[in-house]
């Protein structure tokens with residue numbers, strides 16, 4: 304959808320600023336979850352609960368299965384064994400979306416370059432008739448305001464910085480008025496100050512909207528600062544699950560090396576890596 308900025312009336316002030324009635328946050332139950340792609344087993348027997356309204360971060364080395372787990376929670380992929388339930392509902396069933404507002408913030412933003420920021424945000428709700436046009440416009444303007452992006456409404460993604468793109472991706476998820484927000488690497492490729500800004504936004508959104516927030520991240524500052532609990536995956540298995548303080552107290556050398564990697568030129572890691 305292309306909209307002409309000249310023809311886009313400003314929303315009434317009160318409709319843009321008044322938040323919708325809060326929907327109850329939702330919890331996630333994962334039981335015996337395994338996932339294989341052909342002969343490769345990527346997740347093995349994952350069992351965990353995510354509480355309504357918590358910030359739950361999934362960490363782990365590259366290739367440990369974090370994004371695959373997030374896709375399972377989002378219902379984008381079917382498990383090989385086990386179950387995922389969000390408030391008792393199977394996220395992979397299309398009918399679940401009638402009862403559950405789930406939104407995903409993709410790693411690369413996944414914005415349409417040919418659409419303005421406003422149209423990127425309005426596209427999904429218009430296509431799925433989540434509201435009438437005035438209601439969708441109000442939702443979009445509200446989301447842009449929350450992320451301090453009002454002045455970017457008529458810009459194209461190519462005109463935005465990396466940090467702004469991430470904020471637009473979060474704003475696009477907020478338009479769904481989600482009960483559960485899934486973030487895939489929200490601070491990747493950002494400088495430390497912008498990564499801290501996005502981290503604060505995730506915490507603020509949870510605080511103000513009680514949205515259950517599941518974050519896949521390599522960012523230790525994010526994980527250990529704002530998370531209620533952190534899961535660490537290694538080789539597709541759940542190796543640790545605890546509050547940040549509990550994780551820091553663990554003595555398992557693989558976990559401590561993961562959380563505090565030291566650069567050791569005498570025994571470089573790359574020499575121990577498998578040949579690609």
Ligand SMILES: Nc1ncnc2c1ncn2[C@@H]1O[C@H](COP(=O)(O)OP(=O)(O)OP(=O)(O)O)[C@@H](O)[C@H]1O
Nearest residue numbers: 340343345363364365366367368369370371372521
């Ligand atoms: N659709 C797929 N088909 C086949 N293999 C896949 C598929 N998706 C993921 N994998 C494999 O599953 C493993 C885990 O991938 P995943 O993307 O979950 O890792 P990750 O922990 O998120 O890594 P990173 O931190 O590098 O993003 C990898 O070996 C990957 O190649």
